[in-house]
Amino acid sequence: MKNKTLFIIILIFTLFCFFIFLKSLNNSNIYIPPKNLDRKLVSFNTTTLFGNKTIGSDDLFIEDKIYLLNLWASWCAPCRYEHKNLMKLSNNKSIKIIGINYRDSLINAKNFINKFGNPYSEILTDKDGTIAINLGAIGVPETYIISKNKKILKKILGPINSEHIKEIENLSIK
């Protein structure tokens, strides 16, 4: 009788463990970063690409506009594809685009802008990539849609495409 009870307890325990592991193994191990964020932009200080003057994030997001904080680098191929879309968005007066040049050579970054045009109202530098980590970025290009009160509305992973343009323009109308 005692052996039977022990056997049942062990069986239940084994089955319990089995289903726990079975459920866990079915869960995806691929990291999916959150896209809709409900948090404020972390304050940071850095220097500008052109002019090399020190600037704080608190001085940038003050107008009643939709801000795009775009992480880019001259060595990043998708950033080239994205750039023409950023140029289109820069024509919209209710949207302000701020660039963060990520782990890049300043000369290459300046050459990139001179060659493809400047859609940014300000370009900041992130030489060691720590601003990107503070933002929760995983690479370039990455864009944060930010409201006037520095609230991050959305994060776009990868290059901005025509669908993103529509979405951003709709947000700027609201």
Next chain:
Amino acid sequence: MKYLKIVTLIIFYFFLISSNFKISDIDLVNKISKNIRCIICQGQSVYDSESEFANSVKEFIKKKIEEGSTENQIYESLKNQYGEWILYDPEFNKNTIFLWLLPILTFIAGGLIFLKKTKFLKL
């Protein structure tokens, strides 16, 4: 020759004390980065990886240590940005309760069976 050694030692000593980045800080950066998952190169820690993301995280950890943040504060700030997935050492919470308790329960159950078999425990 003797004087040369002394002068070398003095220079080395001043070099060590003038460097504001202590050896223990480097050890701490390595320790923390070994427990941070490189989320763009799965299967590797930030310490093992040389990707742009991993190097940025290493710089971030260095900066935080220089600013006086503790190890737990650094884990917390990374967790806030990337979620708990970035930590290799999962915290004890409702999602990880079985992960932490299962080995202990198995150990106790195994111990009880052992004691019963060896007649130490009369169930």
